[in-house]
Amino acid sequence: MTARTGPLSDVRVLDLTQALAGPYCTMLLADLGADVIKIEPPAGDMSRGLGPFPADRKGCDYGGYFASVNRNKRSVVLDLKRDADRETFFRLVQTADAVVENAKSGVMDRTGVSYERLREIKPALVYAAIRGFGDPRTGASPYADWPAFDIVAQSMGGLVAVTGPQGGGGYKAGPAVGDIYPGTLAALGVVSAIHAARRTGQGQFLDVAMYDAILALSEMIVYTYSGAGVIREPGGNGTPVLCPFDIFPTRDGAVAIAAPGENHWKILCDAIGRLELVTDDRTCNVNRRVANADFVRGILSEWTKAHTTREIVDAIGGKVPVGPVNTAKDIFEDPHPRTRAMLVEVEQPGDNPPLVLAGCPIKLTGTPSGIYARAPRLGEHTEQVLADAGISIAHKEQS
Structure with missing residues (x-):
C-alpha cells in the first residue's frame, strides 16, 4: 500500500504512548487509516532501543520491536515539560x-496535559488512557499507583493461573497479551468514543486497565467460580468441557485436533482405523469422551506419534478441525499468511533490507487497511506536521 485508505482516514490521533500496549492501540488505528502523529520526547520512545537491529544502525534509529508497532505513524519531537513545546502540543490538539x-x-496531569486541560481546548476531544490498573476517573483501584507490565497483568487478571501443564503453578502466555489485548480494546474504545463525539459534539475520557482487560479475556474463570464454585487450574493443552480438543505429539512436531462434535468424531475414528469408538460407551458422545479424556487422548496420541505432522494434516485436513503447531519458519513457508497479506515486507531507512512485519488482520473490501509506511525516525515529521497545523518552526522556537 502507498496511502491511507482505511475507514479511519478522516481521523487524527495524537499518540503519546510508549512501549507496547499504547503503541499497539495506535498501530491498529493507523493500519485502519487514521493519521497517527507520534509525539515523542527528545530521547524518543523507550522501545527504539530494543532489537533486533538492522545492520545500518546510523541510517535507522530503531529495531524490530519499534518497527512493528509504530508503522504508519509520523514522529514529532516535543518536550512537554517545556512551556513552548506544551503550547505547540495544545495547538495540535x-x-x-x-x-x-x-x-x-x-x-x-502533572505534566500539564491532563484530560481536563485538553477538554478546555477542544470539548469534542476523545482522551484514551491505558494503565495497569485504570484511572480514578473511571473507578478507584487500590493499585492505581502501581507500575505494571504484561506479565503482571497476565498474572493478576487470571490468565497465568489457568495456563500451562496440568498440576503446574501456571505459565504466562508467549505473546505479550497483557499489553496487546488492552491495546486492542482501547482502539475499539477510541473509535466508539469518536463516533459518539461526532454525533453529540462532546468528547470524553476513556481508559482500559491491563488487569481489567485480561480478566475480561479470562471470562470463563469468573462464571465457573460464581456458578459452580470451581477454581480453574492449568489444563495443559486441552479443555475440561470438550474432547478431543488438544495438542498431540507427532513424529516430527505437534498438531492440534479438535473433534468434539459427533460428525467430526466419526470421521476421525474412521481416519485412525478405530470406527468401533463411535459406539463405544466410553466415547460415544462428547460427555462420555470428556469423562474418559485420558483414554481418548491416549488413543489419538498413539496414532499421531506414528505419523508426521504433514501426514496427519493431509489425512484429515478439511474434514476434521486440524492444524500444525507452526513455528515462525513454518508460518513464513505457509501460503496462507502471504496470500492474506499477513506477512508484509516493509522498507527500512538507511542501507537496510526490508523487514517483514505481521500485517493487519482486519480486512475490508471498500476501505482497505494495511501497512503503507515504515515506522518513523525520531522527529522525522516534526516540520511537516507543524506546517500542516499552521505552526512554523520559527513560531515554535519563539512561543
Whole structure:
C-alpha cells in the first residue's frame, strides 16, 4: 500500500504512548487509516532501543520491536515539560480527534496535559488512557499507583493461573497479551468514543486497565467460580468441557485436533482405523469422551506419534478441525499468511533490507487497511506536521 485508505482516514490521533500496549492501540488505528502523529520526547520512545537491529544502525534509529508497532505513524519531537513545546502540543490538539497515552495515573496531569486541560481546548476531544490498573476517573483501584507490565497483568487478571501443564503453578502466555489485548480494546474504545463525539459534539475520557482487560479475556474463570464454585487450574493443552480438543505429539512436531462434535468424531475414528469408538460407551458422545479424556487422548496420541505432522494434516485436513503447531519458519513457508497479506515486507531507512512485519488482520473490501509506511525516525515529521497545523518552526522556537 502507498496511502491511507482505511475507514479511519478522516481521523487524527495524537499518540503519546510508549512501549507496547499504547503503541499497539495506535498501530491498529493507523493500519485502519487514521493519521497517527507520534509525539515523542527528545530521547524518543523507550522501545527504539530494543532489537533486533538492522545492520545500518546510523541510517535507522530503531529495531524490530519499534518497527512493528509504530508503522504508519509520523514522529514529532516535543518536550512537554517545556512551556513552548506544551503550547505547540495544545495547538495540535485543536486539529485532533483523539489523544492516547499509557503513562501511570497522574503523570500527564502533572505534566500539564491532563484530560481536563485538553477538554478546555477542544470539548469534542476523545482522551484514551491505558494503565495497569485504570484511572480514578473511571473507578478507584487500590493499585492505581502501581507500575505494571504484561506479565503482571497476565498474572493478576487470571490468565497465568489457568495456563500451562496440568498440576503446574501456571505459565504466562508467549505473546505479550497483557499489553496487546488492552491495546486492542482501547482502539475499539477510541473509535466508539469518536463516533459518539461526532454525533453529540462532546468528547470524553476513556481508559482500559491491563488487569481489567485480561480478566475480561479470562471470562470463563469468573462464571465457573460464581456458578459452580470451581477454581480453574492449568489444563495443559486441552479443555475440561470438550474432547478431543488438544495438542498431540507427532513424529516430527505437534498438531492440534479438535473433534468434539459427533460428525467430526466419526470421521476421525474412521481416519485412525478405530470406527468401533463411535459406539463405544466410553466415547460415544462428547460427555462420555470428556469423562474418559485420558483414554481418548491416549488413543489419538498413539496414532499421531506414528505419523508426521504433514501426514496427519493431509489425512484429515478439511474434514476434521486440524492444524500444525507452526513455528515462525513454518508460518513464513505457509501460503496462507502471504496470500492474506499477513506477512508484509516493509522498507527500512538507511542501507537496510526490508523487514517483514505481521500485517493487519482486519480486512475490508471498500476501505482497505494495511501497512503503507515504515515506522518513523525520531522527529522525522516534526516540520511537516507543524506546517500542516499552521505552526512554523520559527513560531515554535519563539512561543
